[in-house]
Amino acid sequence: MNDLFGNEAPEAPEREPLAPGAVILRGWALPLETALLTALDGIVAEAPFRHMVTPGGFEMSVAMTNCGAAGWVTDRRGYRYDGKDPESGKPWPPMPAVFLTLAREAADEAGYPGFVPDACLINRYQPGARLSLHQDRNERDFDNPIVSVSLGLAATFQFGGLSRTDTVRKIPLRHGDVVVWGGPSRLFYHGVPALKDGEHLTVGRVRLNLTFRKAL
Numbered sequence: 001m002n003d004l005f006g007n008e009a010p011e012a013p014e015r016e017p018l019a020p021g022a023v024i025l026r027g028w029a030l031p032l033e034t035a036l037l038t039a040l041d042g043i044v045a046e047a048p049f050r051h052m053v054t055p056g057g058f059e060m061s062v063a064m065t066n067c068g069a070a071g072w073v074t075d076r077r078g079y080r081y082d083g084k085d086p087e088s089g090k091p092w093p094p095m096p097a098v099f100l101t102l103a104r105e106a107a108d109e110a111g112y113p114g115f116v117p118d119a120c121l122i123n124r125y126q127p128g129a130r131l132s133l134h135q136d137r138n139e140r141d142f143d144n145p146i147v148s149v150s151l152g153l154a155a156t157f158q159f160g161g162l163s164r165t166d167t168v169r170k171i172p173l174r175h176g177d178v179v180v181w182g183g184p185s186r187l188f189y190h191g192v193p194a195l196k197d198g199e200h201l202t203v204g205r206v207r208l209n210l211t212f213r214k215a216l
């Protein structure tokens with residue numbers, strides 16, 4: 001019941017401005033749920049989720065994999081994009097068409113036309129997993145937005161500003177929500193506190209997050 005007064009455009013997506021340059025498209029990915037989860041199964045069969053190690057030597061609680069020409073990796077040598085999966089030595093699985101289309105259309109809707117991601121980092125949060133406050137700055141060009149898609153269990157997402165010490169806001173990200181971060185918000189600090197336990201009807205006891213980037 002989000003149209004009690006009948007004055008919304010019939011096909012208007014739920015579109016919440018979040019911060020300068022950032023827009024949340026609530027439920028935007030829901031029509032593609034099955035196609036996304038099927039494509040994800042194919043990727044994970046080729047490039048399984050793994051817990052990477054930070055340069056400081058800590059194993060991440062979030063498990064990750066990638067698809068596309070470039071994948072985000074971390075190890076004792078640092079954070080970077082690499083065309084190959086270090087576990088297999090093979091190129092990352094190609095970006096499925098349904099991923100590319102979703103990312104391009106969401107960016108378009110948010111005011112960033114012509115977004116063509118070459119990297120998709122896939123994060124898997126099991127209960128208790130968290131991602132500490134950070135900036136995404138391993139990409140070559142910050143003029144491109146980042147598109148994020150949440151699936152499965154809901155999480156609290158936190159984001160601040162350009163400085164680590166800026167006040168942090170919290171927003172819930174639920175199954176099917178898509179967020180586009182561009183312009184000034186592209187370099188905002190953000191993170192995910194420990195995932196609460198629960199069971200999602202179709203995805204199970206897990207939260208999955210896809211982040212689409214133009215890395216190269």
Ligand code: MD3
Pocket residue numbers: 121123131136146148157159179181185186187188189190191192209211
């Ligand atoms: C704001 N992932 O993979 S998605 C990441 O839910 C990451 O897994 C989180 O942060 C997750 O790097 C957050 C939302 C998000 C993604 C990228 C951003 C927010 C962002 C880049 C800049 C500012």
Ligand code: FE
Pocket residue numbers: 134135136190
């Ligand atoms: Fe991030």
